[in-house]
Every structure is written in structure tokens, then in C-alpha cells.
Amino acid sequence: MNKLKGSSGMLLVLIGMVVLAGVLVKGFATGENAVSLGLAVSTVGLVACTMLFCLAGGDFDLSVGSNLALGGVLAAIVTTATKSVPLGIAAALAAGALVGLLNGLVIAKLGINALITTLATMQIVRGITNIVSGGSPKTCSVVGFDGLGKSAIAGVPSPIALTILFFLVFGFILNRTVFGRDTLAIGGNPEASRLAGIKVEATKVWIFVLSGIVAAFAGCVQASRLLAASNNAGEKLELQAISACVLGGVSLAGGVGTMSGVVVGVLIMGVVQNAMSLMNIDTFYQMVVTGAILLAAVVFDKVKTAQNEKRSSRGTA
Amino acid sequence: MNQARLVVEGVGKSFPGVQALSGVSFSVSGGSVHALCGENGAGKSTLLKVLAGVHRPDTGSMALDGKKIDPRSPLEALACGVAVIYQELHLVPEVTVAENVMLGHLPYRFGMVDQAALRQEAMKALEQVGLQVDPSTKLKELSLAQRQMVEIAKALSRDAQVIAFDEPTSSLTSREVESLFALIRRLQEAGKAILYVSHRMDEVTTLCDACTVLRDGQHVTTWHDMAGVTADTIVNAMVGRSIQDVYGYSPRTIGEPVLVAEKVSGHGLRYPASLEVKSGEIVGLFGLVGAGRTELLKAIYAGSGGSVQVGSIKLGSRDPRSSVGAGVVFCPEDRKKEGIIPQMSVAENANLSVRRRFSHFGLLDQAKEKQNAEEYVAKLRVKTASLQTPIKNLSGGNQQKVVLARWLAEEVKVILLDEPTRGIDVGAKSEIYAIIRGLAEQGVGVLMVSSELPEVIGVCDRVLVMCDGRITGEVARADATETTLLQLALPKTEMSA
Incomplete structure (x- = not known):
């Protein structure tokens, strides 16, 4: 019940923002703008799916932005070299999985802090991306490379449709599979989970492998949409994804998080940025506002949790 | 003066x-x-x-x-x-x-x-x-x-x-x-x-x-x-204090050894230890704080050295999952740190382990999970507003019952209990004792760490006493008095030896 109340609070905030922007901002409430908003949040949305798992499991993954860039660049290079789009995507996903595996093994098996580990791999992978790409964006003119990004499924642009699909799939995994519930249990109390027979290390490794694969896939989608893969793509993506999750009520301490919350978080970030762009607000001011919203959300969350604790302790006393 | x-x-x-x-x-x-x-x-x-x-x-x-x-x-x-x-x-x-x-x-x-x-x-x-x-x-x-x-x-x-x-x-x-x-x-x-x-x-x-x-x-x-x-x-x-009979002890038929631990070692256990628990038997593990009792339980459940045999099967690897699979389960002393997932609901906490048995290809069987949680919440008389209440809102005794419920749903052969009634009020204590007795009557072997002398004497068929990392004695129920147990548990300084 509490969880429901928490995310529906943020849902109200989102609805309020949409209504307000619809009334006040010219050009917001149009189909065209809805599509551009959707495209703008699709990358963060994809990455937020697995970031939710990292956070719910009590860790986080800062390497997603670099992973995205490496995935896009590899997809472009391998597709150009082999003339095969599936091979290009497979290479990207394999690289993402490998980085994720490295993250997962170091964090779960060696017990090294996720912040340090993924901060390091973030640098390493960004460096590799620049080495592989020669420090410049890679274009790809092979027919069909634009399939992921430019096509449409039932009239919905593919990146948006894929993001919605990922929301559904990962929401299902979180709520309806043993893996998803184990993830939340580990984030909630790792030692109790271990003693209850949950394979904590293996689960964590899988979470990071998934995170790497999804980030690389998001890189493929972005490269396909733009017909080019930038070596600088995905910068600050990790922070955006974490922000969206936190806005959606995911706890940084682990153990708490819902997919519906993350969707709301992603959309709140998207609506704010979209509306401010339409109003021609300077990007510097946009940064201030986005940061302020995040801060307000976590303060709100802290106050709410404190109240809940008080209420529940009164209940048992 | x-x-x-x-x-x-x-x-x-x-x-x-x-x-x-x-x-x-x-x-x-x-x-x-x-x-x-x-x-x-x-x-x-x-x-x-x-x-x-x-x-x-x-x-x-x-x-x-x-x-x-x-x-x-x-x-x-x-x-x-x-x-x-x-x-x-x-x-x-x-x-x-x-x-x-x-x-x-x-x-x-x-x-x-x-x-x-x-x-x-x-x-x-x-x-x-x-x-x-x-x-x-x-x-x-x-x-x-x-x-x-x-x-x-x-x-x-x-x-x-x-x-x-x-x-x-x-x-x-x-x-x-x-x-x-x-x-x-x-x-x-x-x-x-x-x-x-x-x-x-x-x-x-x-x-x-x-x-x-x-x-x-x-x-x-x-x-x-x-x-x-x-x-x-x-x-x-x-x-010196009076022991009230809240333990409801009655003699049981005790069967073959169901748990045989030989020279087990593990983190924090200073010396390898061996012990045996028979089917239907409640064995107490008494000692002062720091004697190594918790460490011994954990060494059996998830330790490294030595060997653990459950029934006729020798455990290959001794991680919690394998132990649970073999029918050995463990209820930790520190419920908050090692027992419950505080944010999760009563139902989730009860299904934490057994859901693996219910699931098909990793997909949860929600109907079975609900039925299982309902069954044990009723059986163990867990006082909770609903199955969806976060477990942290429950009292200590009820949290303990949920942790027990987690294991009762499994096919338990041996249950390792670490201070099962710590921080629990007297009423709930006797309910926990009844649950433990019920398990023993079904033929489960119970190994129970306790610091409370009356509890050890009141509940157990046999008591092992630990001191400074070693098992220093074994006392049958008939001979178990507070003085004998405490004397075995009190360390002897090397000076006087």
C-alpha cells in the first residue's frame, strides 16, 4: 500500500506537469511533440530498466553511458565491415555483456564497491570507445542499419515502441520471476538473502551483465536512429538514469523500486526538459531546474519515509 | 575497612x-x-x-x-x-x-x-x-x-x-x-x-x-x-530462580542420527567441532556469549572444513542453497540483520526460499505463493494486518514466526535455531516452543542455541555446552541443572589450571 501511495504521488506530479505544460507551453500538446518527447526519453528509458535492477539490488552502474557509446560504435564499425546488421548488433551486445560481466565479477565476487568499480570501467570503456573509433563519430551506410531507429511499429517509432516493450518486459521480470524478487531481497538485506539460500553473487553478476547488454542495445538504437555512432554518446547518461529511478521512488539503499515508478520518473525528466526547450529556456537554466527537481524529489521521499517509520513504530508499540 | x-x-x-x-x-x-x-x-x-x-x-x-x-x-x-x-x-x-x-x-x-x-x-x-x-x-x-x-x-x-x-x-x-x-x-x-x-x-x-x-x-x-x-x-x-513450565516438554521417540557433523570449521569458529543430532531430538547448545555457538551453527550450515551428513547423504558443497536443498535450514539470532528482508511483505519473506520449488522456469507461481503464505500465517498464528504488510512493522515474535514459516514450507530434516526466542515476549515464546516441539514430533532434528538456562533445560532432550570455542560437555536432560551447565560453560583461566 505504501509503495502504491509513493509512486502515485509522483504520478500526480507528472500529471500536474503535463497539464500545466499543455496549458502554458505553446506547442507542447501536439502529436508531433509527443513523438519528439518519446524519442528524447527513449535512451534514458531503456537504460533505466536495468539501472532499476542495479539500484534495487543495492548497487548502481555508472558505466552505462560509456557502454552505450561502445555499443553504438561497434555496431557501426562491424556492420560496415561485414555488411551484416545482425552481426553488428551482436558484436555490440557481446561487448556490453563482457563489460557487465567484468563489473559483476569484481563487485560480487571480490566485494569491491560498485561506485569505484563502475567509475573505473566507465573510464576504461570510454577510452576503448575512442581507441576503436579513432576519436571521431562512425557513420554506417549499410542498408538496413537504420532498421532499429528509423522504422515504426504500429505507427509508433521503433525507439519508443522498444522502450515501452522493455518497460513491460523488465517490469514483468522484476515482479513475476524468482530473479526479480531475489534482486529486491538482496538489495533489502544481502546477508539475510544469502542465509535464505539465495545465490547473491550469481544474481548480482547477472544484473550487471543485463545492464551492460541493455546499455549496448540502447547504443545500437541511438546509432541506428542517427545513422552514426558518436564516440561521445551517452555522456552523463548514468546520472540521468539514476535520477529518473530515484524520481520514481527507487531507493538508493536498495530493496525498494517499481517499474511503474521508473516510467513516471523517466517521463517527469522528459516533460521538464521538453517543456523548457519549447519555452527556449537556456540549457544552463535547464540544468539548474532539473537538479532542483531531483533534490526536491529525494527530500520529499526522505520526509515521507520518516513519517511512515513513525507511523509503523507507533503501530507496533 | x-x-x-x-x-x-x-x-x-x-x-x-x-x-x-x-x-x-x-x-x-x-x-x-x-x-x-x-x-x-x-x-x-x-x-x-x-x-x-x-x-x-x-x-x-x-x-x-x-x-x-x-x-x-x-x-x-x-x-x-x-x-x-x-x-x-x-x-x-x-x-x-x-x-x-x-x-x-x-x-x-x-x-x-x-x-x-x-x-x-x-x-x-x-x-x-x-x-x-x-x-x-x-x-x-x-x-x-x-x-x-x-x-x-x-x-x-x-x-x-x-x-x-x-x-x-x-x-x-x-x-x-x-x-x-x-x-x-x-x-x-x-x-x-x-x-x-x-x-x-x-x-x-x-x-x-x-x-x-x-x-x-x-x-x-x-x-x-x-x-x-x-x-x-x-x-x-x-x-537461583524458579523455572515455570512454559516449555510443555513431553518425551518423544528419538530415531536414527539425522545430522552428523564431523570436524566442521568455518568463519569465527576457533576449533573444528563434531556433533550429532538424531531424528526427533531437540539438542541444546548452551554457552556464554562469545563461546562460539553461532559460529558452530553457521559452520554446519555454510562452513568450509570437515563434513556434514544429513541422513545417509553427505553434503558436497556447504553453501546455504545446498544445505537447504539437503533439508538443513538455519534461523539466525539477529533477525534484523540476518533474518528478515525488512521492506518486503510478510508473504514475500515467507516465500523467500520455497518459491524456487513453486516456480516454473524462473516464473513465480503466484497462486501457490499466496496459498503457502496464508497457510503458514494461519498455522503459526502470525499477527499481521495482511500478507502484504511490510515485515518490519511486525513485533519481534511475529517476525520470528515468519522466518520459521519460511523454512517449514521446505522439506526440513534438520533445523538450526540460533536464540529462537531472543527479544520475544513470554506468550510468543511458548508458541515458538510449541512449533519447535511440533517439528521434533515430525522427526526433524533440532539444534538450538540458547543463552537462557531455563529454556535450555526446559526444552531440550540433550544439551551440548560450549566454552571458548570448544564443546566442553554433553549433558542428558535428566542431569541438566543450571549449576552443571553453567560450570561447563564458565571458562577456566590458564593460571589456575
């Missing part, structure tokens, strides 16, 4: 659900070493913490040399002249010995630490305790015994008049114990009032010249003259 220096008058302190101390009065004379004895949970630690200003008493008062003291923090207690030397020393390993001695009142000039004065004053304090180390050595380079001396020097540098020691010899060698005793005698000659908490009866009878016994938070007796007081007299005073 010397004058009473420290007077404790009617001190009481309660925590949610527990009356830790009630109306405790006694006095400690100057130039005397006054022992403080009692079982686990008798209130010794709470009393020390009240003296040290960590807890404030609900009732009563304390006075030093006729002056009332009411410390609100350890710092204030020190300023009043009361120092407590805990088992875990409160020192900073990365800084020098001198700075540790003078911690909190470093001498300074013009806002900067006065190195010369620091060294000089530290030297003076170190000399008093007879510790010959260079004050500029980093503390981490000292042995544990030397660090203890630093802690005492710190107390002396603050001119402490009352010095309380909490189990000071628990990690010292016999030679180190001797030099500690020599120091304590020097402090005694200097007229300090010394409180000495120990489980070691031989230490109490050789070192101390007065003794106060606490039981269940209450003062039992104080001897101001130790003539004629023996270890047995003290132990009897510690345990």
Missing part, C-alpha cells in the same frame, strides 16, 4: 519490552576490587553503561565520594571521575599512543597541539600503568594487551577515581593477565574504587575482595568480605 566511594542507589533502566535494571543498589569501597557477576542478560552491561553515561537511568541515583553524579555522556562520566574499560577498546589505531592517551583533551598552545606537553603527560600516564613503549608509536603497532594498558592510562590521565573493567581478560594470555592483575592491585593500593565484571569465577575469587551478583536486572546479594565465598556460592546466587 575503607570508606564507600561509589554508591549506586536504586538504579533502574528499561528498554522497550525489557526491564534491564530495577532498583539496583550497592556500594564500592576505595581500595577495593569489587566483582560484578551475573548471567548473560542479568544487567551487568547495562549497569556499566549507566555508570559510563551511555544510558541514563530511569530511576535511582549514583554518587562518588558523597557527591551526586549524573553523567549524560561518556565524556561527562570521565569528567566526574568514572572510567569504563570495555572489551572492545575505544581507541584510534592510526594515531600515536600519546594522542590516544590524551584523546579528547590534547594539550594545546595558540590553538596548536603542544607536542612537548603531550609527550610529557602521556609518558606520565604510561609510567603509572607500567607500559614501556615510545609514546610516538602508532597504536596499531601495539598488542591487544598493550592497547588495554593505553586505555587504562587514558583513564588515569583524566584522574579517574572509579575504574570499571568489562571482561578484561577475555583475549589476554596468562602472562598478560598476570601483569593486568598486578596493575589492578597497584590501582587498588592507590585507593581507587574498582569494578570488575567477569564470567571467570577463579578470577573473581582470587582478585576481588567484594562481589555483587545481579540476576534478571535485580540485585541479588553483595559480599563485602569474600571469606567463605566460593565459585559455587556465586554461581548459585547467579542462577
Whole structure:
């Protein structure tokens, strides 16, 4: 019940923002703008799916932005070299999985802090991306490379449709599979989970492998949409994804998080940025506002949790 | 005889659900070493913490040399002249010995630490305790015994008049114990009032010249003259209480061995241990805090060395998952840290393990999970608003029932229980005992760690006693009395051996 109340609070905030922007901002409430908003949040949305798992499991993954860039660049290079789009995507996903595996093994098996580990791999992978790409964006003119990004499924642009699909799939995994519930249990109390027979290390490794694969896939989608893969793509993506999750009520301490919350978080970030762009607000001011919203959300969350604790302790006393 | 220096008058302190101390009065004379004895949970630690200003008493008062003291923090207690030397020393390993001695009142000039004065004053304090180390050595380079001396020097540098020691010899060698005793005698000659908490009866009878016994938070007796007081007299005073029959023991048929652990070892267990539990048998594992009981349970459940056999099957790998698969389950003592997933619901916590059995290709069987949770919440009479209530909102007893429910749904052959009734009120306790009895009647082997003597005696068919990391004895139900068990559990100092 509490969880429901928490995310529906943020849902109200989102609805309020949409209504307000619809009334006040010219050009917001149009189909065209809805599509551009959707495209703008699709990358963060994809990455937020697995970031939710990292956070719910009590860790986080800062390497997603670099992973995205490496995935896009590899997809472009391998597709150009082999003339095969599936091979290009497979290479990207394999690289993402490998980085994720490295993250997962170091964090779960060696017990090294996720912040340090993924901060390091973030640098390493960004460096590799620049080495592989020669420090410049890679274009790809092979027919069909634009399939992921430019096509449409039932009239919905593919990146948006894929993001919605990922929301559904990962929401299902979180709520309806043993893996998803184990993830939340580990984030909630790792030692109790271990003693209850949950394979904590293996689960964590899988979470990071998934995170790497999804980030690389998001890189493929972005490269396909733009017909080019930038070596600088995905910068600050990790922070955006974490922000969206936190806005959606995911706890940084682990153990708490819902997919519906993350969707709301992603959309709140998207609506704010979209509306401010339409109003021609300077990007510097946009940064201030986005940061302020995040801060307000976590303060709100802290106050709410404190109240809940008080209420529940009164209940048992 | 010397004058009473420290007077404790009617001190009481309660925590949610527990009356830790009630109306405790006694006095400690100057130039005397006054022992403080009692079982686990008798209130010794709470009393020390009240003296040290960590807890404030609900009732009563304390006075030093006729002056009332009411410390609100350890710092204030020190300023009043009361120092407590805990088992875990409160020192900073990365800084020098001198700075540790003078911690909190470093001498300074013009806002900067006065190195010369620091060294000089530290030297003076170190000399008093007879510790010959260079004050500029980093503390981490000292042995544990030397660090203890630093802690005492710190107390002396603050001119402490009352010095309380909490189990000071628990990690010292016999030679180190001797030099500690020599120091304590020097402090005694200097007229300090010394409180000495120990489980070691031989230490109490050789070192101390007065003794106060606490039981269940209450003062039992104080001897101001130790003539004629023996270890047995003290132990009897510690345990003497009536046992009510909330345990509902009835004889069961006991079958073949269901758990055979041989020379198991694991993290924190000092010596490999072997034991056997038969089908339908409830075996108690008694000992003082720190005897290694929890470590032994964990070594069986998820340890490294030795072998564990369940029925006729020898366990290949000993991680929690494999143990559960073989029918060995473990309920930890610290429910908050190791038992529950606090944010998750009652139902989720109950299904945490068994859901693997219900699921198909990793997909949850929600219907079965709901049915399972409902069944056990009803069976174990868990008081909860709903299955979806976060478990952290439940009382300790009900949380414990949910953790038990988690395992009852599995095919349990052996259940390892670590202090299953810790922090649980009496009503819920007898319900937990009934659950344990029910398991044994179904043929499950039960190995149960407990610090509560009446519980061990009331519930178990057989009791294993641990002391200092070893199993020191095995007592059948018929022979299990508080005195026999406690005597096996109390450590014997090497000195007297």
C-alpha cells in the first residue's frame, strides 16, 4: 500500500506537469511533440530498466553511458565491415555483456564497491570507445542499419515502441520471476538473502551483465536512429538514469523500486526538459531546474519515509 | 575497612519490552576490587553503561565520594571521575599512543597541539600503568594487551577515581593477565574504587575482595568480605530462580542420527567441532556469549572444513542453497540483520526460499505463493494486518514466526535455531516452543542455541555446552541443572589450571 501511495504521488506530479505544460507551453500538446518527447526519453528509458535492477539490488552502474557509446560504435564499425546488421548488433551486445560481466565479477565476487568499480570501467570503456573509433563519430551506410531507429511499429517509432516493450518486459521480470524478487531481497538485506539460500553473487553478476547488454542495445538504437555512432554518446547518461529511478521512488539503499515508478520518473525528466526547450529556456537554466527537481524529489521521499517509520513504530508499540 | 566511594542507589533502566535494571543498589569501597557477576542478560552491561553515561537511568541515583553524579555522556562520566574499560577498546589505531592517551583533551598552545606537553603527560600516564613503549608509536603497532594498558592510562590521565573493567581478560594470555592483575592491585593500593565484571569465577575469587551478583536486572546479594565465598556460592546466587513450565516438554521417540557433523570449521569458529543430532531430538547448545555457538551453527550450515551428513547423504558443497536443498535450514539470532528482508511483505519473506520449488522456469507461481503464505500465517498464528504488510512493522515474535514459516514450507530434516526466542515476549515464546516441539514430533532434528538456562533445560532432550570455542560437555536432560551447565560453560583461566 505504501509503495502504491509513493509512486502515485509522483504520478500526480507528472500529471500536474503535463497539464500545466499543455496549458502554458505553446506547442507542447501536439502529436508531433509527443513523438519528439518519446524519442528524447527513449535512451534514458531503456537504460533505466536495468539501472532499476542495479539500484534495487543495492548497487548502481555508472558505466552505462560509456557502454552505450561502445555499443553504438561497434555496431557501426562491424556492420560496415561485414555488411551484416545482425552481426553488428551482436558484436555490440557481446561487448556490453563482457563489460557487465567484468563489473559483476569484481563487485560480487571480490566485494569491491560498485561506485569505484563502475567509475573505473566507465573510464576504461570510454577510452576503448575512442581507441576503436579513432576519436571521431562512425557513420554506417549499410542498408538496413537504420532498421532499429528509423522504422515504426504500429505507427509508433521503433525507439519508443522498444522502450515501452522493455518497460513491460523488465517490469514483468522484476515482479513475476524468482530473479526479480531475489534482486529486491538482496538489495533489502544481502546477508539475510544469502542465509535464505539465495545465490547473491550469481544474481548480482547477472544484473550487471543485463545492464551492460541493455546499455549496448540502447547504443545500437541511438546509432541506428542517427545513422552514426558518436564516440561521445551517452555522456552523463548514468546520472540521468539514476535520477529518473530515484524520481520514481527507487531507493538508493536498495530493496525498494517499481517499474511503474521508473516510467513516471523517466517521463517527469522528459516533460521538464521538453517543456523548457519549447519555452527556449537556456540549457544552463535547464540544468539548474532539473537538479532542483531531483533534490526536491529525494527530500520529499526522505520526509515521507520518516513519517511512515513513525507511523509503523507507533503501530507496533 | 575503607570508606564507600561509589554508591549506586536504586538504579533502574528499561528498554522497550525489557526491564534491564530495577532498583539496583550497592556500594564500592576505595581500595577495593569489587566483582560484578551475573548471567548473560542479568544487567551487568547495562549497569556499566549507566555508570559510563551511555544510558541514563530511569530511576535511582549514583554518587562518588558523597557527591551526586549524573553523567549524560561518556565524556561527562570521565569528567566526574568514572572510567569504563570495555572489551572492545575505544581507541584510534592510526594515531600515536600519546594522542590516544590524551584523546579528547590534547594539550594545546595558540590553538596548536603542544607536542612537548603531550609527550610529557602521556609518558606520565604510561609510567603509572607500567607500559614501556615510545609514546610516538602508532597504536596499531601495539598488542591487544598493550592497547588495554593505553586505555587504562587514558583513564588515569583524566584522574579517574572509579575504574570499571568489562571482561578484561577475555583475549589476554596468562602472562598478560598476570601483569593486568598486578596493575589492578597497584590501582587498588592507590585507593581507587574498582569494578570488575567477569564470567571467570577463579578470577573473581582470587582478585576481588567484594562481589555483587545481579540476576534478571535485580540485585541479588553483595559480599563485602569474600571469606567463605566460593565459585559455587556465586554461581548459585547467579542462577537461583524458579523455572515455570512454559516449555510443555513431553518425551518423544528419538530415531536414527539425522545430522552428523564431523570436524566442521568455518568463519569465527576457533576449533573444528563434531556433533550429532538424531531424528526427533531437540539438542541444546548452551554457552556464554562469545563461546562460539553461532559460529558452530553457521559452520554446519555454510562452513568450509570437515563434513556434514544429513541422513545417509553427505553434503558436497556447504553453501546455504545446498544445505537447504539437503533439508538443513538455519534461523539466525539477529533477525534484523540476518533474518528478515525488512521492506518486503510478510508473504514475500515467507516465500523467500520455497518459491524456487513453486516456480516454473524462473516464473513465480503466484497462486501457490499466496496459498503457502496464508497457510503458514494461519498455522503459526502470525499477527499481521495482511500478507502484504511490510515485515518490519511486525513485533519481534511475529517476525520470528515468519522466518520459521519460511523454512517449514521446505522439506526440513534438520533445523538450526540460533536464540529462537531472543527479544520475544513470554506468550510468543511458548508458541515458538510449541512449533519447535511440533517439528521434533515430525522427526526433524533440532539444534538450538540458547543463552537462557531455563529454556535450555526446559526444552531440550540433550544439551551440548560450549566454552571458548570448544564443546566442553554433553549433558542428558535428566542431569541438566543450571549449576552443571553453567560450570561447563564458565571458562577456566590458564593460571589456575
